[in-house]
Amino acid sequence: MKNQLRALRAAKDWSQGDLADALGVSRQTINAIETEKYDPSLPLAFAIARLFKQPIERIFEATARK
């Protein structure tokens, strides 16, 4: 799933560790989401949207199913 997490994080000048701490997840999870190797669960995606005060669909963009 494509996402804008890296850009949003950079705009806030946060490190991956800062974002991980704010969301209560590991830094590896943030890295895996940013590199699009891991799709977060709905609760985590909503937590990210709430943190950045953005609609969820502006952060995550579904790619076509294979």
Place this chain on the structure above:
Amino acid sequence: MEKPNVIESYIPLSGQYSLQKDLRLNAWLGVTVAVYVGVLFLTKRHPDWSSGLRAFCLLLPLLPALLYVRAWVKLVRGMDELQRGIQLAAFLFAALGTVFVSVIIATLNAAGLDLGGLLRPGLGLGGIFFVMFPLWLVGTQLANCRYK
């Protein structure tokens, strides 16, 4: 927000290793082994004990073993969703790998190829841990690779 558990805190040389956390997790494993060795010693020294008492003694290590399992469950429940997924994959890899090794040994035993008695009577209690633990480590590394 509280930091989630990460398995690297429990793996020596991983960079995030914490001896304190490792000891806290594995304390019940130590107690289990100590109780197991103790009851083996006692039941061998007292062959006159009734079978009920012997069975009770031999099953006694299950109590600290259950507390060890509880410590693992608490550890995994304190992980974030990605780490939990990685550990689920690693546990599955270790469990299925152990079954696979057991089947290989049983097959070789059945065919009379027991390497001079080395493979008899199959994968014992200690053998299971010696196979499962490295497989869990390999499974964790393999599952981690997918997300790096």
